[in-house]
Amino acid sequence: MNLEEIKQKMFDKLEPSGWSRVFKSFIFSNYFDEILTKLWNLSQEDKRFTPPLKQVFRAFEECPYDKLQVVFIGQDPYPQLGVADGISFSCSNTGKVQPSLRYIFEEIERTVYQGFPSHQEPDLKRWSNQGILMLNTALTVEVGNIGSHYNIWKPFTAYLLDWLNNYNPGLVYIYMGKKAEEWSELTNNNNHKFTVKHPASAAYTGSKWDSNDIFNKVSKIVKENSGQTITW
Secondary structure, three states, X not given: OOHHHHHHHHHHHHOOOOOHHHHHHHHOOHHHXXXXXXXXXXXXXXXXXXXXHHHOOHHHHOOOHHHOOEEEEEOOOOOOOOOOOOXXXXXXXXXXXXXXXXXXXXXXXXXXXXXXXXXXXXXXXXXXXXXXXXXXXXXXXXXXXXOOOOOOOHHXXXXXXXXXXXXXXXXXXXXXXXXXXXXXXXXXXXXXXXXXXOHHHHHHHOOOOOOOXXXXXXXXXXXXXXXXXXXX
């Protein structure tokens, strides 16, 4: 494994969306070397992870930095092999809507569109393109082992949220689940911050996911801040 080549390729893919200037110092640091080395070592132990490296930064590639207004924070990518595509809750690799995303879509139809059908495309890059960063606290996960890479990505997540807190005031943050909520202290109180249950909580119990009307709340703030109407 040539670390420098891998890092350069990942860095280059971030340039079109403008995130390269955000991550340059981190990608070319020992912290990122350690992350990549740990992932490599785990793969050599036959502990496969998802998504593949080529999709790890897809949430940033599809979300133009200059358009950034909203940050949704989940926990892990989907732990099934071949499902996660680098954008949290998105599942474009299979084209099949996963349970967590289905609950999200149902809640959007109920609260935003009052029962009328909404977009059901499993690739959430359409949200990313509107300035909505769909982030997980860990960008990879061992196949079938939820939470396994949380500590590996801690330095990255801390770096990112610290950067956004310092250079992007006024963002809307939605922490989805208790693991995501642990990071809320890294963002200032003057930001719009919301905490909701993770959609998987409803998937596990077979109940309806209550988003606390988060999608309408986010739409209202974005409209007031930029005049933009979010298409969910």
